[in-house]
Amino acid sequence: MPPTDRNLRTLAPLGLRERKKAQTRDAIQRHALRLFRQDGYSATTMEQIAAAADVSPSTLYRYFATKEDLVLQDSYDEIVAAVFRAQPPETPPLEGLRLAVHEVLTSIDPEDRAEAAERARLSFTIPEVRGRALEHMLTTADVIAELFAERLNRPTNSLEVRVLSGSVIGAILGAQQLWITDLETDLLDLTERALQCLIDGPTALTGP
Template identity: 35%
Template sequence: MSLRDRQRADTRQRIQRQALRLFTDRGYDATTVNGVAAAAGVSAMTVYRNFPTKEDLVLYDDFDQLTAATIAELPATGSLTDRIGRTVVTILDLVATTEHDLLLARLRLMISTPALQARHLDSQFRLQEAFVNAIGPSQEYGARAAASAVLGVTHTALLRWAADDGEPDLADLFREAFTATFGHAP
């Protein structure tokens, strides 16, 4: 990653963290993009350049790219649900340890804000597409079905994790939900 790319990523992360802090402290509807810009020390135009909508300030993540890279690195063994499940466990382990507070704040906002609940489905669709594209066109239908099922299990684990204030191990919650659904661990 070039210096310029790292600076952009740092700016994006700073903006998002400030937005989440303000949304949590003041409420989603009471927080303006101008307020986020001021808190992050950037212009409103910089906020919009990085996050085209207010919802994107909460929902934006790199999970679709991370998903594609992770599933490509893991062994292509087992059923599609098992492959996708192993990918999700790897990502949850990484995110829950490196970005625990950010993920928890995002989840709480998604759960409690009606405008974000609907847009959350868009991010689920992007993740599904990332799995389908990484697995390949020859298995497109099966990959789509498996990804949808595993993402439903993931959603269940994330809701429980958020309800429990991010205390239990997120990957363990996912494994528990996966096992309850598919009869075995990923």
């Protein structure tokens, strides 16, 4: 689930200290992506990124422990979770998640949507990033399972909750796999449509 942080935080306001940290994190990530475009991911070092962002290497590593994290790390999960929890408790979990994702995605301006798509592309096309991306998706699955367990009043590790959260991850992967074959399509729109497929169930297969 890849959108960038800057617009997402309007849905979950931060204190002054956290805002400053978030601004530093955003700046580092923007410089890293610029260098990846300019010189290639493999050729870019953490030291070069720190210099470009005008921070010390220790500061860089405090925000991003690995180079892969510069591509994968964002606040998407926590923002979606906050929006999901703010919904009426009777909202079905899949519909609630789709609505939360829609609210978050529509808060992102075109520049940030392009950056989100760029990070998603890197996570699919660079082998070492792709491997770490699986770990991030498993973490996202845990977040979704917790949200669904709360909504359904069931244990987080119940089979039903885990299957439901895993189906969401599968839907997101399906959207990303389709997008990577045609980068001109809108990844965020595909993600929302993929979640709608889960809600529609078998009837989704009867359409075009």
